[in-house]
Amino acid sequence: MRVAYGADDANETTRAVQQALADRGIEVVDVTGDQQWPDIGAAVGRAVATGTADLGVVLCWTGTGTAIAANKIAGVRAALAWDPWIAGGARKWNDANVLAMSLKRLAPDVAVEVLAAFLDTPAPDPDEAANIARLGALDD
Numbered sequence: 626m627r628v629a630y631g632a633d634d635a636n637e638t639t640r641a642v643q644q645a646l647a648d649r650g651i652e653v654v655d656v657t658g659d660q661q662w663p664d665i666g667a668a669v670g671r672a673v674a675t676g677t678a679d680l681g682v683v684l685c686w687t688g689t690g691t692a693i694a695a696n697k698i699a700g701v702r703a704a705l706a707w708d709p710w711i712a713g714g715a716r717k718w719n720d721a722n723v724l725a726m727s728l729k730r731l732a733p734d735v736a737v738e739v740l741a742a743f744l745d746t747p748a749p750d751p752d753e754a755a756n757i758a759r760l761g762a763l764d765d
């Protein structure tokens with residue numbers, strides 16, 4: 626599995642997320658570079674939409690800005706999650722392909738649990754296929 630990663634700051638939470646990805650043997654495509662959060666979110670979104678990555682993970686102070694930016698890219702379903710149930714539900718019911726988290730409000734261990742739920746929940750529930758298609762129809 627390949628995951629596109631981007632964060633507009635670095636702290637214990639982002640380092641824990643990166644370590645968790647590495648511990649899983651996941652190939653990480655770090656798009657961060659010298660970019661601001663809108664471009665980081667969009668770059669992760671593009672990596673997922675083009676198939677360069679299977680899934681994406683974005684972090685910013687709130688998680689919202691990078692999520693919004695990622696969702697500007699057609700084919701991206703970025704979900705802001707703050708606990709494992711939300712992250713798993715976003716995969717199961719929304720077929721989310723980008724996980725967004727707040728690097729300020731999630732403790733490192735919580736962020737790792739949220740990431741684990743996102744990565745370990747198979748997506749999507751077949752009953753949601755029609756709704757996922759409806760989301761796709763909303764892309765410009």
Ligand SMILES: O=C(CO)[C@H](O)[C@H](O)COP(=O)(O)O
Binds near residue numbers: 633685687689690691
């Ligand atoms: O949470 C964010 C966007 O939603 C950003 O991380 C936060 O606004 C800080 O950005 P900047 O360093 O550009 O002021």
